Amino acid sequence: MPTVLITGCSSGFGLETAKLFVERGWTVIATMRKPGADILPPADNLTILPLDVTDPASIASAMDKAGDIDVLVNNAGFGAAVPIELIEPDTARQLFETNTLGTLAMLQAVLPKFRERRAGTIINVTSTATLKPLPLVSVYRASKAAVNALTESLAVEMEPFGVRVHIVLPGRSPETSFGNNAMPHLRGLDNADYKPLIEGMIANFRDGGGPVTHAIDVAEAVWRAATDPAAPLRIPAGEDAVQWMAEAG
Template sequence: MTLSFRYLLKIRKMSKVVLITGASSGIGRAIASYLHEKSYVVYGTSRNPKGGEFPFAMVALDVTKKETITTAVAEVIAKEGRIDVLVNNAGKGITGPIEDTPTDEMRSNFETNFFGAIDVIKAVLPAMRKQGSGVVVNVTSIAGYMGLPFRGIYSASKGAFELVTEALSMEVKPFGIRVVSVAPGDFATNIAAGRYHTPVFEDSAYKKVYRENLDLMDAHVDEGADPKMMAAAIHEVITKKSGKIHYKVGGFMEKFSIVLKRILPDRLYEKLLMNHYNL
C-alpha cells in the first residue's frame, strides 16, 4: 500500500458519511453535490438510481418500501462503518381543493412526506446511537408553517414533520444525536412536474380560482431561488455543534410570512393569504 493511498484512506475515514434521500434531482441533488465537493462521503438515494450520472454514490431506496430502506442503510454501514448525517429530503407535492382531492392521494402524500421519512430515521438511529453521535436533518417546507389554500395536504404533511422533529430532538439528545428541520421556500426545481395535481373538474365549485392558482404555484417554482442556497444552508447546519431546532431558507417575504402568522390575529392573517391567492 503506497503512502499516498494510505493518506487518502485516512482522509476518507475522517470524512463524515452522509445519507441523502431523494438525491437524484432538485434540492436533494444540489445538497449531495455540494457536500461531495466539501469532501463528505455522500450516498444519495432514489427509487431507481441506475442510468443517471452522479459525482457521488447512489443507492436504491424508496421511502414507501421499508425493505429498500433497510437494505440501503445496511449497504452504507457495511461500506463505511457509520452514518454521521441523514438528510431526510425525499418528498412530493400535492395540490387541490380539500373537497376535490381524492383521500387516497392524501394518504399517499403522507406515506412519502411523513411516514416514509420517519421509517428512514428509524433505520438510521440504531447506528447513530451505537457511535454516540449523529445529525438528522429533516427537510420540511415554509408551507408547513401555515395552511395554504389548494396546498393544504402538503402543508399538513410538512407541518406534522416539523412537530415530530421537535419531539424526536428531545428523545434522542441523550444519545448524542442532534435533530433539526430545514424549511425551504420556493426553489427552481422540477417539483411541480412531480406533484399530484387534483384535476380541475368542470363541475367543481373551485374550478376558476383553483385553475388560476395552479398557474401561480408553478410560476413561484419557476421563479424560485437557486437550490445551491439550500445546499449551503444545510452544510452550515450540519457543521454546527449546537444551534436551533428549526431553520428557514428562502426569500425575505417567505420567511417574514411566518413572523406575521405569529404576531397577527388569525383572521387578519387569513385575509392576507386570501388576497394573495385571489380568494
Template sequence: MKKTVLITGTSSGIGKAAVIYFSEKGWNVAATMRNPQKETKLNKLPNVRLYTLDVTDEASIKIAIDSAITDFGDIDVIVNNAGYGAVGIFEKATPEQIQKQFDTNVFGVMNVTRQILPYFRKKRSGTIINVTSMGGLITFPIYSVYHGTKWAIEGWSEALSYELKPLGIKVKTVEPSAIKTDFYDRSQDLFQNAAITDYDNYEQVTLSNSQKAGETAPGPEVVAKEIFNAATETNFSIHHPVGGQAPLLLLLRRILPLSWFMGIVRSVVEKGFKGSLS
C-alpha cells in the same frame, strides 16, 4: 476521517444539489433514489455512491443504510429529503393521492429515521435533517394536504429532539420557501375532478399565482448550502428557514394577528380572483 451523509430523494432538485454540495466539501455521500440506474451525473462525482432506496419500502431503507455503512465505514448525517407534492382543491383529492402524500412525506421520513436510530444510538452521536418547507410553519391556498404533511413533520421533529438530545443525536429541520425545482411542474400531482366545478375560477387563479412564485425563486443550491450548515453546526438548534422570503414570512407570522397574516397571503396568492365560491 471524512464524514458521511446519506441523502434521500437525490434524483433531482434539492436532493441532487445537496449531493453535489457535500461532495464539493469533501464528504462521503450516499445518494439514494428509487431508480439509481437512471442517474448519469452523480455517480461520476468523487466520494459519491448511489443506492436504491424507496422511503415507503422499509427493506430497501435497511439495505441502503447497511450498505452505506459497509462501504464508507460510518454514517454521520441522514438527510430526509425525499418528498411528493400533491396540490389542489382538497375536495377533489382522491383517498389514494392523500395516502401517497402522507406515506412519502410523513411515514417515509419516519421509516428512514427509525432505521438509522439504533446505529446513532449505539455510537451516541448523529444528525437527522428533515427537509420540510415553509409550508410546515405557515399555510397557503390549494396546499392543504401538502401542508398537513409538512406540519406533521415539523411537530414530530421538535418532539423527537427532546428524546434524542440526551443520546447526543441532533434533529434539525430545513424549511425552504419557494425554490425553483421541478416541484412546480414534473413532480407535481394536481388534484382533479371534472364533476366539481364550483372551485374552478379560484383554483385557476391561485394555482397560477403559486406557479409564478416558483418561476422567480432561487435555485436548490441555496437549500443545499443550508442543509450543509445544519449538518456541520455543533449546537442543537432545530429550525433552519431558507430562501429569500422565508425570514420575513416567519417574522410576520409571529408578530401579526392571524387574520392580518392571512390577509397578506390572500393578497398575493388570490390576486386577480373576483367574486366568491358561492
C-alpha cells in the same frame, strides 16, 4: 471525512445538496427510487443507491450497503395541489406514506446506531407551507407539518444522547419538480367554483418574480445544519422562507 446519506436525490433540493456535499469533500450516499448514471457526475466520494422510503426492504438494503453514516438528510417527498373536497383517498395516503411515514421509517433505521454512538445528525426537509394556512395544498401541508411535530419531539428525545436534530424549511421554488409531480394529482379545473383558485395557484407557482427559494439555498441550509453545532432547530432556506418564518414568529 464524515458520511451523509441523502434521500430523494434525483432532482431539486436533494440533487443540489448531494452535489454540494460532494464538492466539499464529504462521503456522500445519494439515494433515489430509480438511480440513473447521468444524474450525478461520478466522484470518488459519491455512492448512488436505490431507495424507496415507503418500502422496508428497500430501506434495509440501502442502509446495509451504506454502512455507518454521520448525517441523515430526509429530503424525499412529493406534493399535490387539490381542494380538500376533491382529493383522492389514494393520493392522501401516498402523501402521508412518503412524506411522513417514509421519514419516520428512515429515522428508525438510523437512530439506534446514533443513540449508541452518542453522535449523529438528523436533518428533515419540510416546507414553509406549514407556517400558515394555504389553499389547495392542505394534505401535503399536513403531511409536512406532521414531520415538523415529529422532529421537534425527536430533538427533545435525542438531546441526552448527543444526537442533533434540525428542520430545514424551503419556500417556493420554481426550480424543483414539485409542480410537475403535483400535476397528475390535480383535480378541480372542471369545477366552476374551484377553477379560478386553481388557475391562480398554478400561475403563482410558475411566476419567477418576487422572493423564491433556489435549490442552492436548501443545500446551504442543510450544510449549516450538518456542520454547525450551534444551528437552530428550524432553519429557513430561501429569501421567501426567511420572510415567512419571521412573519410566523
